[in-house]
């Protein structure tokens with residue numbers, strides 16, 4: 595397969611390596627990828643990429659349907675400008691090499707592309723052939739952005755001038771903007787943390803050129819909402835829930851950043867969603883009625899597959915990211931994390947938790963915040979979202 599040979603042999607630098615995924619960056623000029631290559635491959639391309647991000651994942655037994663859904667979500671979000679431009683994505687059972695490949699770019703031959711383009715026409719995400727069974731490796735080749743917002747936050751913190759850089763970039767408006775644009779397109783990305791938001795600046799000395807986009811479209815957490823359910827009210831509920839989860843994550847794990855961005859983010863959110871934010875809009879009931887601890891689905895108001903799916907992802911991610919799960923395992927380590935208190939809807943509890951800068955979780959120990967990374971998510975969504 596041509597793209598497999600491309601991602602194994604092109605000159606690249608590994609920038610991140612997790613248990614199952616590695617991300618490397620290709621400088622197209624250094625790797626001798628010519629402009630004509632992009633123009634032949636994508637005839638309508640207006641400006642070829644300068645850098646590529648290659649994400650290689652390897653884990654035996656990946657569900658092929660999940661993998662195909664993730665590719666589909668990547669394509670859809672790239673098309674809408676919600677995610678980085680995507681140039682190739684595939685799966686294979688033949689292991690994909692992960693190396694830096696210094697100076698190996700010249701080994702690639704660029705003459706088989708037309709054959710690959712023909713093969714591409716056969717693909718359809720609902721074709722059983724592409725969904726049944728398991729696979730071992732997945733690869734995507736997208737446009738490289740500057741980095742994740744986690745990195746941006748660190749850069750801003752290091753300058754000791756977080757607040758003014760954040761204001762100059764209009765970060766809060768752009769954050770709420772990209773999340774709401776996703777909601778309008780039917781994307782409920784339940785996993786928006788600083789690590790899953792990418793940023794770039796066209797002028798590094800001027801943060802007003804900041805742009806944000808989403809990454810990591812794991813279908814276990816990232817849902818495509820049926821077009822019948824994409825009413826403005828539901829879109830606003832999804833935006834509110836997603837922004838609240840993002841703020842909840844920060845309040846739990848990075849209170850410094852949380853204190854800086856909380857007020858402007860809420861102001862922008864209020865402007866975009868108005869009454870929904872107060873948790874009083876009845877259309878948010880599908881979230882507001884989520885109650886009880888993890889993995890319970892007993893609420894009688896959960897009446898459709900849509901409600902169940904969104905509510906389930908919402909509940910899972912609140913407990914994982916705003917602190918419930920991690921705190922249960924490490925009591926006292928993250929004293930500012932969200933704590934579930936019974937008899938009130940999770941949606942409203944999360945909103946008041948995020949809004950209130952002063953208060954921490956109901957059972958706060960008052961110990962100082964430790965800035966460790968949160969426990970990683972389980973890699974198999976089906977295993978995590980299962981209800982008892």
Ligand SMILES: Nc1ncnc2c1ncn2[C@@H]1O[C@H](COP(=O)(O)OP(=O)(O)O)[C@@H](O)[C@H]1O
Nearest residue numbers: 615617647678736737738739741742789809810
């Ligand atoms: N297109 C990209 N441009 C720049 N960096 C990227 C890009 N895609 C991923 N990354 C980096 O790799 C990290 C992991 O990517 P992600 O898509 O979240 O995969 P996963 O978390 O499943 O490993 C991101 O936090 C970001 O730092």
Ligand SMILES: [Mg+2]
Nearest residue numbers: 789790809810
């Ligand atoms: Mg990620």
